Amino acid sequence: MPLPQKRCPFFGVVFRGKEWLEGLLKGSAEWNGLDATRKITQAVKGSSHYGQIRVVMLMGLCFAGFNVVDVAQLAENLQRPVMVFWEKAPDLGKLKRQLESLPFGEKRVSMVEKAGNPTPLKLEGGKTFWIQSFGLSVEEAGRVVKATCKPGFIPEPLRIARMVGSAFTSLKS
Numbered sequence: 117m118p119l120p121q122k123r124c125p126f127f128g129v130v131f132r133g134k135e136w137l138e139g140l141l142k143g144s145a146e147w148n149g150l151d152a153t154r155k156i157t158q159a160v161k162g163s164s165h166y167g168q169i170r171v172v173m174l175m176g177l178c179f180a181g182f183n184v185v186d187v188a189q190l191a192e193n194l195q196r197p198v199m200v201f202w203e204k205a206p207d208l209g210k211l212k213r214q215l216e217s218l219p220f221g222e223k224r225v226s227m228v229e230k231a232g233n234p235t236p237l238k239l240e241g242g243k244t245f246w247i248q249s250f251g252l253s254v255e256e257a258g259r260v261v262k263a264t265c266k267p268g269f270i271p272e273p274l275r276i277a278r279m280v281g282s283a284f285t286s287l288k289s
Contacts, residue, residue: 122147124180126156127280130165131273134264139165140280145180150220152183157193171252171260172198175274176206177231182218186227187250197251199260201274202234205246237261245270 128141143159145152156179160166172191177200178184191198208228215224234246235254239262249257264271270278 124183125281125284126152126159126179127277127284128156128159129273129276129280130163130169131264131276132168134266134272137276138168139163141165145183147183148181148218149183150223152179153186153189153193156185156190160194160196169194169196172196173260173264173271173273174198174200175270175278176200176202177211177228177248182215182224184215184224184227187231187248191250197249197256199250199252199257200231200234200248201261201271202246202248203270205236206234208233239265 123144124147125142125144128143129137130139130141132138141159141163143155145155156172156174160169160172163169172194174185174187177187185200187198187200212225212228215221215228218224231248231250234248235257236244237247237254237258238244245261247254247257247261252260261271264273266272269275
């Protein structure tokens with residue numbers, strides 16, 4: 117009898133700019149699986165807020181361990197631009213080496229490569245972040261980040277989603 121697969125929750129928020137929280141999204145993906153793109157698509161499209169979403173922002177490329185999001189596929193599925201936000205410069209070479217050791221490693225590495233190289237973005241106050249964008253130019257992605265960031269912080273939608281996820285994890289344990 118096969119062992120049940122471990123599922124990990126993920127959370128998203130729908131924000132208007134950096135001030136107005138409009139809604140919350142929740143989904144789950146298989147630990148080290150290959151379903152993150154599909155599960156995020158289902159969570160976003162299944163939301164009553166789907167029509168008002170203009171850009172999808174992700175914190176990194178992996179959910180639930182090494183369940184890599186295919187950013188190009190996600191953008192196509194949602195018919196929305198997708199951007200990946202990194203607080204620190206990611207070591208994509210190291211990530212690719214880690215992914216190669218997993219089942220379907222080539223497929224995972226291909227998804228990372230399709231996302232492209234992160235571009236540094238310097239915000240007011242001198243803080244530098246890195247972004248990858250699909251369906252947005254670097255300049256447009258920079259404007260989105262600036263429109264959703266309070267000084268010195270990560271974009272509010274990502275900051276609040278992280279807080280919700282942390283609170284959920286604390287409540288479960």
